[in-house]
Amino acid sequence: MHKIIIGNWKQNPAKLVQAKKIADEVRKMSTKIVADIVICPPTPFLHTVSPSKKIALGAQDTSIEKDGAHTGDVGAGQLRSVGVSYVIVGHSERRALGETSEITAKKAVVALKAGMSPVICVGEHERHHDGAHWQVISRELHASLSGISRIQIKRVVIAYEPIWAIGSSAKGVMKTEDIAESMIFVKKVLGEIYGNKAAHGVRVVYGGSVDNLNALEIAERGEVSGFLVGRASLDPKKFLKIAETLK
Numbered sequence: 001m002h003k004i005i006i007g008n009w010k011q012n013p014a015k016l017v018q019a020k021k022i023a024d025e026v027r028k029m030s031t032k033i034v035a036d037i038v039i040c041p042p043t044p045f046l047h048t049v050s051p052s053k054k055i056a057l058g059a060q061d062t063s064i065e066k067d068g069a070h071t072g073d074v075g076a077g078q079l080r081s082v083g084v085s086y087v088i089v090g091h092s093e094r095r096a097l098g099e100t101s102e103i104t105a106k107k108a109v110v111a112l113k114a115g116m117s118p119v120i121c122v123g124e125h126e127r128h129h130d131g132a133h134w135q136v137i138s139r140e141l142h143a144s145l146s147g148i149s150r151i152q153i154k155r156v157v158i159a160y161e162p163i164w165a166i167g168s169s170a171k172g173v174m175k176t177e178d179i180a181e182s183m184i185f186v187k188k189v190l191g192e193i194y195g196n197k198a199a200h201g202v203r204v205v206y207g208g209s210v211d212n213l214n215a216l217e218i219a220e221r222g223e224v225s226g227f228l229v230g231r232a233s234l235d236p237k238k239f240l241k242i243a244e245t246l247k
């Protein structure tokens with residue numbers, strides 16, 4: 001299975017013309033990339049990315065509801081109908097607004113039913129000397145995967161994102177050896193839930209301050225199946241440099 005790079009634009013850029021420019025540059029520069037590329041623009045800019053063999057379109061969230069009176073929400077079926085094939089669920093920035101692992105699991109199931117791949121985000125707020133973060137990650141994984149079958153898990157991407165390493169207030173990228181340890185731990189938990197064979201087929205990516213300078217080392221020694229990239233995904237050159245490290 002190919003490695004995967006997922007660009008999460010979050011609530012950026014400010015204007016449609018800028019979104020078009022980023023999408024266009026990524027498309028032009030992506031021809032030599034081996035990894036699967038997914039771009040997740042904010043909803044009004046989804047159409048700036050034309051899904052192709054090389055680049056898939058992703059959304060940053062989905063409603064649990066199929067349709068109806070849910071002002072402001074966008075449903076999984078609606079996303080699928082405009083070419084979206086991946087959906088980020090349970091991102092820490094949404095969890096901070098009250099999204100629980102139970103809601104995340106429901107969103108993931110809804111996304112799968114609509115024919116998309118959920119990108120399920122998990123990660124600890126802090127590392128504890130006594131290793132308490134392992135319990136946090138394990139609990140979050142179990143709860144966020146509730147209702148997802150062994151058949152469906154193949155289509156799921158897990159994004160391990162330690163919250164302290166995400167965004168402009170991050171303490172910085174996680175050490176590569178710690179990323180490797182976390183990746184192995186996530187796969188161990190997946191193995192407990194789905195059996196080692198099924199777990200082996202699941203892509204587990206790292207996210208949190210990945211950029212063009214640290215990506216190569218993490219790609220080579222971090223046991224990752226790819227990256228979830230925030231800030232650096234808005235800069236096509238940086239984004240493609242990161243993508244190049246995934247062979």
Ligand code: PGA
Binds near residue numbers: 165167207229230231
């Ligand atoms: P960052 O964001 O790369 O800007 O740290 C990652 C994410 O939140 O997915």
